[in-house]
Amino acid sequence: MKARIITIGDEILIGQIVDTNSAWMAQALGAMGIDVERMVSIADTREAIHEALDEVLQTEVHLVLMTGGLGPTKDDITKQALAEWFESGWRTEASVLERVERYFAMRGIPMPEVNRSQAQVPEKCTVLTNAHGSAPGMWFEKSEKIFVSMPGVPFEMKAIFEHELVPRLDLLRNGQAIVHKTVMTQGQGESTLMEMITEWENELPKQQLKLAYLPSPGAVRLRVSGRGEDPLETRERVERAVQNLLPLIADHVYGFDDESLESAVGKWMIDRKVSVATAESCTGGYVAHLLTSVPGSSAYFKGSVVVYANDVKTGMLGVKAEDIAAHGAVSETVAMQMAIGACTRLASDYAIATTGIAGPDGGSEDKPVGTVWIAIASPHRVFARRFQMGRQRDRNIRMTALQALQLLRKEILHDAKISKLEALL
Amino acid sequence: MKARIITIGDEILIGQIVDTNSAWMAQALGAMGIDVERMVSIADTREAIHEALDEVLQTEVHLVLMTGGLGPTKDDITKQALAEWFESGWRTEASVLERVERYFAMRGIPMPEVNRSQAQVPEKCTVLTNAHGSAPGMWFEKSEKIFVSMPGVPFEMKAIFEHELVPRLDLLRNGQAIVHKTVMTQGQGESTLMEMITEWENELPKQQLKLAYLPSPGAVRLRVSGRGEDPLETRERVERAVQNLLPLIADHVYGFDDESLESAVGKWMIDRKVSVATAESCTGGYVAHLLTSVPGSSAYFKGSVVVYANDVKTGMLGVKAEDIAAHGAVSETVAMQMAIGACTRLASDYAIATTGIAGPDGGSEDKPVGTVWIAIASPHRVFARRFQMGRQRDRNIRMTALQALQLLRKEILHDAKISKLEALL
Numbered sequence: 001m002k003a004r005i006i007t008i009g010d011e012i013l014i015g016q017i018v019d020t021n022s023a024w025m026a027q028a029l030g031a032m033g034i035d036v037e038r039m040v041s042i043a044d045t046r047e048a049i050h051e052a053l054d055e056v057l058q059t060e061v062h063l064v065l066m067t068g069g070l071g072p073t074k075d076d077i078t079k080q081a082l083a084e085w086f087e088s089g090w091r092t093e094a095s096v097l098e099r100v101e102r103y104f105a106m107r108g109i110p111m112p113e114v115n116r117s118q119a120q121v122p123e124k125c126t127v128l129t130n131a132h133g134s135a136p137g138m139w140f141e142k143s144e145k146i147f148v149s150m151p152g153v154p155f156e157m158k159a160i161f162e163h164e165l166v167p168r169l170d171l172l173r174n175g176q177a178i179v180h181k182t183v184m185t186q187g188q189g190e191s192t193l194m195e196m197i198t199e200w201e202n203e204l205p206k207q208q209l210k211l212a213y214l215p216s217p218g219a220v221r222l223r224v225s226g227r228g229e230d231p232l233e234t235r236e237r238v239e240r241a242v243q244n245l246l247p248l249i250a251d252h253v254y255g256f257d258d259e260s261l262e263s264a265v266g267k268w269m270i271d272r273k274v275s276v277a278t279a280e281s282c283t284g285g286y287v288a289h290l291l292t293s294v295p296g297s298s299a300y301f302k303g304s305v306v307v308y309a310n311d312v313k314t315g316m317l318g319v320k321a322e323d324i325a326a327h328g329a330v331s332e333t334v335a336m337q338m339a340i341g342a343c344t345r346l347a348s349d350y351a352i353a354t355t356g357i358a359g360p361d362g363g364s365e366d367k368p369v370g371t372v373w374i375a376i377a378s379p380h381r382v383f384a385r386r387f388q389m390g391r392q393r394d395r396n397i398r399m400t401a402l403q404a405l406q407l408l409r410k411e412i413l414h415d416a417k418i419s420k421l422e423a424l425l
Numbered sequence: 426m427k428a429r430i431i432t433i434g435d436e437i438l439i440g441q442i443v444d445t446n447s448a449w450m451a452q453a454l455g456a457m458g459i460d461v462e463r464m465v466s467i468a469d470t471r472e473a474i475h476e477a478l479d480e481v482l483q484t485e486v487h488l489v490l491m492t493g494g495l496g497p498t499k500d501d502i503t504k505q506a507l508a509e510w511f512e513s514g515w516r517t518e519a520s521v522l523e524r525v526e527r528y529f530a531m532r533g534i535p536m537p538e539v540n541r542s543q544a545q546v547p548e549k550c551t552v553l554t555n556a557h558g559s560a561p562g563m564w565f566e567k568s569e570k571i572f573v574s575m576p577g578v579p580f581e582m583k584a585i586f587e588h589e590l591v592p593r594l595d596l597l598r599n600g601q602a603i604v605h606k607t608v609m610t611q612g613q614g615e616s617t618l619m620e621m622i623t624e625w626e627n628e629l630p631k632q633q634l635k636l637a638y639l640p641s642p643g644a645v646r647l648r649v650s651g652r653g654e655d656p657l658e659t660r661e662r663v664e665r666a667v668q669n670l671l672p673l674i675a676d677h678v679y680g681f682d683d684e685s686l687e688s689a690v691g692k693w694m695i696d697r698k699v700s701v702a703t704a705e706s707c708t709g710g711y712v713a714h715l716l717t718s719v720p721g722s723s724a725y726f727k728g729s730v731v732v733y734a735n736d737v738k739t740g741m742l743g744v745k746a747e748d749i750a751a752h753g754a755v756s757e758t759v760a761m762q763m764a765i766g767a768c769t770r771l772a773s774d775y776a777i778a779t780t781g782i783a784g785p786d787g788g789s790e791d792k793p794v795g796t797v798w799i800a801i802a803s804p805h806r807v808f809a810r811r812f813q814m815g816r817q818r819d820r821n822i823r824m825t826a827l828q829a830l831q832l833l834r835k836e837i838l839h840d841a842k843i844s845k846l847e848a849l850l
Contacts, residue, residue, distance in 0.1 A: 015447070
């Protein structure tokens with residue numbers, strides 16, 4: 001089954017919001033074996049919506065998912081445009097009205113009058129219940145194609161998708177399995193990785209497999225894809241290729257299938273029953289944020305000290321003022337003292353410390369913008385490494401945090417006497 | 426001038442990456458008065474690329490921006506597909522080869538052989554220099570339309586866009602001004618805001634203005650748009666409408682035009698020469714990360730203590746163990762003691778403290794998931810407020826952080842005796 005995604009909204013076309021719905025829906029459809037052949041973002045005008053729907057009729061697309069333009073406010077006209085295109089009258093859906101009333105009552109807010117209109121739906125649609133908001137989803141059929149319209153608010157869309165759409169689609173689809181497995185790497189660029197795996201990559205076409213390199217700041221994902229009649233055989237073919245890949249790049253791999261590095265590290269901490277704390281200067285709390293973004297991280301994350309002012313480094317972490325004076329705040333010795341301070345004062349087994357010049361300003365000849373020291377303290381030792389990043393603040397913060405988490409991961413494995421390759425099995 | 430954006434890559438269609446390039450380019454084009462009429466994401470196959478280009482010939486689009494598919498690795502075939510579609514031979518661009526060699530030399534990495542192919546470009550294109558990477562941008566012309574191809578790596582694309590594309594487009598464009606002004610609000614939902622401004626909104630069509638509501642977790646942007654022959658008159662018309670809007674919702678507005686709340690708060694701290702620290706439990710360092718993501722934040726950000734373990738709350742912040750025992754870690758008194766502890770120990774004028782149950786697990790009947798206390802300490806007082814968020818961890822963390830920053834902003838204004846409306850002038 002082929003699908004097209006249409007996102008509706010001027011806010012997308014003028015670049016005011018980044019469309020994250022399309023990626024989420026594509027992933028969810030892919031997992032069901034439904035290929036997305038195209039994503040389109042259009043204006044919220046009748047003409048643009050009708051044109052995009054007309055185009056679909058010329059294609060082999062069987063499923064069209066639309067998001068956006070269903071809010072109660074006046075800039076939203078999708079529902080009107082759909083009623084026209086499907087040549088449908090209107091009906092009042094009592095369940096929607098009830099739900100909207102309950103929604104506002106629960107939050108103790110009076111219901112704005114405008115929300116009443118959300119219970120008006122095109123007669124020809126089946127309503128898909130929106131458990132988290134007032135705008136219902138809608139399911140239409142025309143010319144043997146399915147058209148689904150959902151609100152653009154991501155968590156409302158996701159709930160409708162999971163609870164209302166997936167069961168209906170499960171009844172309909174059939175056919176080929178598509179299997180992806182993604183190897184998550186950190187710390188090496190795309191073309192360097194490519195050189196490491198050239199021979200392996202050249203063998204892929206013979207196994208009817210495809211490879212894609214997906215770079216992002218500080219990380220590259222390697223996606224191996226296979227397709228076949230038999231889901232089990234396809235899965236095995238993909239798995240075998242991945243098992244052959246791992247020994248070539250084990251030093252840079254930390255996990256699979258869009259697992260985050262912070263989640264991978266977290267699992268090892270739970271496994272080894274160890275805890276961590278951070279002492280952050282240039283990353284400004286971002287390492288702590290990544291660690292605590294993982295549900296259940298309170299099991300291993302003790303806390304963090306974010307130190308911007310030098311006197312705070314001294315007072316909160318016990319960094320020696322004379323060392324800051326002699327070597328500067330961005331130095332090996334200060335990084336190591338920060339890590340030791342975090343371990344001691346936050347009573348953790350391990351600690352990450354970062355100090356550097358995130359940019360875009362600051363820096364000197366000796367220590368240009370992008371100079372970063374990362375220290376790791378363990379129950380057995382403390383060490384620091386210097387990295388040279390670029391000039392972009394947000395990129396430097398992210399790359400430093402990932403590098404620090406990878407160093408921590410390797411140190412935990414080292415202490416557990418687990419090889420990098422064993423860790424991936 | 427109308428533009429279309431085409432992003433190329435299976436990684437987009439299977440949802441493995443979120444396409445942020447399109448939004449960035451659309452904003453940049455909008456600022457130049459160039460409307461994006463549609464965004465399309467397609468597969469990296471010859472057929473999909475040729476089909477998308479063929480379609481453009483049927484439209485009034487004058488400028489096509491393509492990103493993706495220009496890397497050196499084997500999954501990238503855009504350059505081939507373009508050479509075919511434009512019926513072009515090949516040439517070696519010496520400047521690109523030199524640049525690629527220099528790029529690897531600077532980083533002290535040997536140049537992978539595969540990168541040599543990046544100097545091969547279609548004869549019919551003008552090369553757009555890529556200052557940050559090895560894949561050049563390309564400018565083609567056909568049927569009185571312009572086609573530009575750029576790499577998909579965001580910071581490479583942005584540099585080509587700014588330094589190579591903008592000057593060339595400036596020479597070509599003419600015509601109507603489009604003016605947007607966006608009012609940034611925090612803490613109220615879309616439909617509640619709408620009720621507050623109904624009368625004002627009803628007057629907009631008479632002034633040939635449009636309004637859009639753009640919700641995101643914890644924040645709603647209100648975008649006023651105007652269009653006209655005269656850029657100055659259009660700008661004034663939009664400004665007047667915004668000035669009439671502000672008194673209606675001053676309590677919720679913190680700034681304009683996609684300024685972040687952390688940046689708006691930062692400006693007030695510089696203006697009032699005050700400093701801030703944070704003591705974070707449920708936000709896990711995210712408030713510190715937001716504050717330090719602003720360049721120059723070291724002028725007012727002292728540091729942060731992220732406390733997950735209760736003993737850390739006691740040791741690092743001086744929260745009384747007996748109060749944690751009596752009231753729980755998620756309580757008014759603990760939040761206030763955390764804020765005071767941060768002010769005292771990090772020597773700051775103001776402090777933000779957060780404690781709550783971020784979810785998805787935890788919580789009790791008294792304090793369900795999503796219960797959050799936020800405390801603010803100032804030179805004059807300390808207070809805490811309770812909020813009830815939902816069940817989604819990432820959403821709760823973000824909403825709590827924004828709420829805390831807004832409370833801090835209001836407290837700084839209060840202490841400076843500046844009204845909320847004056848603050849926006």
